[in-house]
Amino acid sequence: MKAIGYYRNLPISDPESLIDLELPDPQPGPRDLLVEVHAVSVNPVDVKVRAGMAPENGEAKVIGWDASGIVRAVGRDVTLFKPGDRVWYAGSLLRPGTNSELHVVDERIVGSMPQSLNFAEAAALPLTSITAWELLFDRLKVAEGTAPSGESLLVIGAAGGVGSVLVQLARKLTGLTVIGTASRPETSKWVSELGAHHVIDHTKPLSQELKRIGLEGVDYIASLNQTDRHFDEIVASINPQGHLALIDDPELFDFRKLKRKSVALHWEFMFTRSMFGTKDQIRQHQLLNRVASLIDEGVLRTTLNESFGTINAANLRRAHELVETNRSRGKLVLEGF
Numbered sequence: 001m002k003a004i005g006y007y008r009n010l011p012i013s014d015p016e017s018l019i020d021l022e023l024p025d026p027q028p029g030p031r032d033l034l035v036e037v038h039a040v041s042v043n044p045v046d047v048k049v050r051a052g053m054a055p056e057n058g059e060a061k062v063i064g065w066d067a068s069g070i071v072r073a074v075g076r077d078v079t080l081f082k083p084g085d086r087v088w089y090a091g092s093l094l095r096p097g098t099n100s101e102l103h104v105v106d107e108r109i110v111g112s113m114p115q116s117l118n119f120a121e122a123a124a125l126p127l128t129s130i131t132a133w134e135l136l137f138d139r140l141k142v143a144e145g146t147a148p149s150g151e152s153l154l155v156i157g158a159a160g161g162v163g164s165v166l167v168q169l170a171r172k173l174t175g176l177t178v179i180g181t182a183s184r185p186e187t188s189k190w191v192s193e194l195g196a197h198h199v200i201d202h203t204k205p206l207s208q209e210l211k212r213i214g215l216e217g218v219d220y221i222a223s224l225n226q227t228d229r230h231f232d233e234i235v236a237s238i239n240p241q242g243h244l245a246l247i248d249d250p251e252l253f254d255f256r257k258l259k260r261k262s263v264a265l266h267w268e269f270m271f272t273r274s275m276f277g278t279k280d281q282i283r284q285h286q287l288l289n290r291v292a293s294l295i296d297e298g299v300l301r302t303t304l305n306e307s308f309g310t311i312n313a314a315n316l317r318r319a320h321e322l323v324e325t326n327r328s329r330g331k332l333v334l335e336g337f
Contacts (some may be wrong), residue, residue, distance in 0.1 A: 001025050002337050003100035004313045005062040009051055012320045017050065018313045021060055025102050032104045033081055034073040039123035039335040040098050040311060041066040041304075042319040043161060048249075049093075050320065064099035065091040066331075068113055068122040078107050080285065086113040088288065090127035092274040099311060101337050108281050109274050111288025114295040117302055124304040124331035125165065129291045130270045130284055132166035135245050138283075139266040140220055142174050149175035152215065154237065156202055157224035159187035161331045162247060164194055164303040166222055171195030172299050179210070179218065187329050194301075202226075206233040218242065225326060228253050238263055305330030311337050 003021045010017040028034040046063050055061035068088040071081050081087060089110040091098055113122045136142050142153075153170050157163050158180025170178045172195065180191040181202035188199045200209035210218065217239040223230060228250035235257045238244060244258070245266040258265060273281040294300045308315045311334045319332045 001101040003060075003062050004064075004311065004316050005055075005060040005097075005099065006050060007055055007058070007060055009054055012047075012050075012317055012324060015317075018316050018320070019060075020313045021062070023060070023062070023100065026096070026100075026104045028073055028075040028104045030075040030077040031106050031108065032075045033071050033078065033087065033107050033110060035067065035069040035087060035103045035105060036072045037067050037069040037098055037101060037103050037311075038119035039068045039333055040064050041123045041127075041161075041331045041333045042308075042316070042323050043127050044323060045093075045127075046097075047320050047323050062096045062100055064097035065093075066123050066125075066127045067091065067098035067103060067105075068119045068126075069103070072102070074107075080107045081110065081112075086119075087111065088113045088122045088126050088292075090130055090270065090284075093271045094275060099316065106274065106281075107285070109284040111285055112292055114292040116296045120307060120333045120335045121302040121304050123333050123335070124161075124302050125291070125295075126288060127270060128161040128165045128303065128331065130287060131162045131247060131268060132169055133287050133291065134270060135162075135222055135247065135266075135268040136166060136169055136174070139245050139268050140222075140243050142170070142176065142220065144173050145175060146173070147175045148177075151175075151219040152177040152179060153220040153222065154206070154210070154218040155180045155196075155222045155224065156206075156230055156234075157226070158182060158191045158194075158196060158199070159329050160224060161303060161328075162224050163222075164190070164330050165300075166224075167191060167194045167196050168300050171197075172294075176220070179213070179215070181206070181209075190329055202230065205236075206230060207236040210237055221245070222247075224248060226250075232257070235261075235263075303330040304333050306332050308332055308334050310334065
């Protein structure tokens, strides 16, 4: 099968940083699906792994996590899917990635693809949808229900992949006042279109920006990037007994600054369930199916922003290069081999 991977950790400017490969077809295990991959998207985790995780034993490492495609075969213990089903998922860090024509994945972290989306539109969403859903409902414990709660959520980095889904979920499924951050006219417009009540500029002090829109503080903060840069303003902006959730990998910061306000600190890492084989990993199957239903009902929309063409090394290098700038809006997708 065709695949894209690497043998050495190299800068994305190096042609050898991602290369086209021919590899043996994978075989599904007992709970696995064998999926014919139709589309993939690129996430910050792709960039981090490519730059910092060396292949084992001199073998090529295939990365990529978001995928949409068609089930071609199933393991002997599979009960949730059958050959021919259209699926979407975000994979596992412990297994080869989705940048390949064929891919094996545990059925418990796979969902049925939205009927109203094509493969490219669907591939933009699994990893960010799982991350946003788990952050909002599993980590921050925000209750579903659209009656105004009197509470507020600040999403730092709202125009990115996770932020683009989180803003929608918070606006459409909860009673929170949603404030997103963006720094350019096009990203500010995007965040507003996704449903944020307010958009503020994260290049300015967050506490001052919140006062500009009439808020002294917020009850929940989702810090999706550059947490170390914003940390002091996060401390200043969060209400007493508030909740802070992170998904990035900040440099060390003094978390003791949260003590005076009794702020709860949460981490969200969507690969935790698959990495540790938790008893509740089927929750990712369930939430992907729920998101698919919400999309088909018109409640949520795809966050696909740009297509980078067919799935090959040259196009993936271009996509990685853009993701590394931290200035992308929504998601970058590649489709077909």
